[in-house]
Amino acid sequence: MMSTTEDKLAGPAARNETAAVQPGAGGLPPPAGSEGKESDPSAPIDREFTVEARSQRQQIISRFFHNKLAMTGLIGFFILLLFGFLGPLVYTVNYVTLNAGAQSVGPGTNQGGRVYPLGSDAIGRDLLAGLMLGIQRSALVVIIAVVLSLSLGLLVGALAGYFGSWIDNVLMRIVDLILTIPLLVVLVIVASNFENAKTAVGVALILGLFGWLDLSRIVRSQFLSLKEREFVEAAHALGASNWRIITRHLIPNSLGTIIVWTTLAAAAAILAEATLTFLGFGVGPEDTSLGRLISDGVQAASTRPWLFYFPGLLFLLIVLAINLIGDGIRDAFDPSNKRVRA
């Protein structure tokens, strides 16, 4: 009982959740008794305005879906995912099979009755199949790395921002200290300890373990300002636990920032994986990833340019699509960015 009252006081995001149900259902009369004294005026059937009220969340989603660039990014992203995950069902060539008869053949070559649409590499592996597998492996890297750093960053940021005082000081000084060393160098040194773990999963774990630093700062600063707001005070007064306040009030209210960070982190993880792999501390030759394919392509740029162009362009498209989606989400949450100014 207490929790329902509390939700009503819970600030914009949580209140929208309840409000979102009402207008969509055609202005159904709210269940008697559950409405508080400060219930929104749109709830009764005869409203002052004829335009249907839209919740914050509906507006955000609609802004996102009306953003042409973001939609281009989203569609492109899904096409690339389909290419990576469903492509192998159509183009059933196994990347791992070596073909000694078709080494370094150019795109479109018909070698021994088999066509290589995008050519093959020095040991006769089919590049098109490699790109599909690379997308799968890179998707794995992104998911592991982002989930790991998202949880770590939320945890550290929430602890520092919500509890403040010495916890905040200790955690943020640690973050500051780690950031005094270029992140790439930290990753390289940590990765150099694990000579035998040069797989996509290994790289993803390392990326995840060090990818949370910026998020923790973002979450902390959000929490610092949010926890002073009235709805948090109200939740406190109603006896809500710290855990409940953090998970039900503070995180939902900083969701926009967190989602934007997630998309940017996904792009950053793909880039970091490629860079680590290029420097020899990422995915080894026994595994595949987009970074692996591009690194191999760079070595072969002048002799077998197709190995250079195709993985690079695919990579560009993926990161571009993710960045467009991220910017779209940011603009949807904060339209002031897009405002046309005088």
Next chain:
Amino acid sequence: MLFFTIRRVLGSIVVLIASTFLVFLMTAFSFDPLAQYRQRQPAPPPEFFESLRERLGLNDPLIVRYFSWLKGAVSGDFGVNINNIPVADQLFGRLLVTGRLVIAAMLLAVLLAIVVGVVSAVRQYKATDYIFTVFAYILIALPTFWFAALLKEFVAIGINNLAGDKILFTLGDETPGISSYGTTSMIFWDRIGHLVLPTLSLGLLTFAAWSRFQRASMLDVLSADYMRLARAKGLPWSRVIVKHGLRNALIPLTTVVAIGVGAIFGGAIVTEQVFVWHGMGEYLIQDGIGKNDINVVLGWLLMAAFFVILFNLIADLLYAVLDPRIRLS
């Protein structure tokens, strides 16, 4: 302002000292100073390792080792590498090489970011803005080494072929041996020639993100009331943009540039690798990590931490100069 400066400088020194401890911990756990002897055939007897450990002080507690290293580092002695050559000498030579690249790339990136950011903001939603935006988005999405290789293998070699002469150098930081026979101006122009491509590569990739940032901050300023006021009192538009707009829009960029130093260092490592420079990147990856050389890695990290903290300090002070509200609060 004086007290503000003193406080910030002291704070930075504390951070630097704390950072050296982190650096030492990370390196001590990651590298084995005796690795080169372990691979020897036949394997040296255990007594050999024991005496070596004693001599190198590896049997001391970590904290003692840390302080003995720190004492040396403060007086400019970074120890010797596995071939008994002082790390400090090598490091400073490498630093000059990488420093050229980093400073040139930063200058290029800052200049381009300001120009492109301001132009895009002033001509928001016009063709120029869209072209710059597309350009920036593509650059942001590219891996450093792929872009560097693209410049090196296709752009540079294409231009050289067109000109029928070697205008752009694609390998190394200078023509090998030129420092022994060349005159000062020969060396200078040779280094500039080698610097062009890596600077373009690193600078363009860095500029892309900064230009977006500068555009956003300029847009913010353009909608400020004092801009309208300046216009209303009769100032010409160009003067309003430069004197009132740009000055204020530059403030946020200083922080972004200072924080970006670490990333540029990382980017420089990768760029050097592509263009086969004998700079800090090669020193860390091949000589340090590749050979398990603990003193090389320690010296490198200390140097990197020093510059990152230094740039943060500069940004803090610059920010206070540009925005009096900071130092008065």
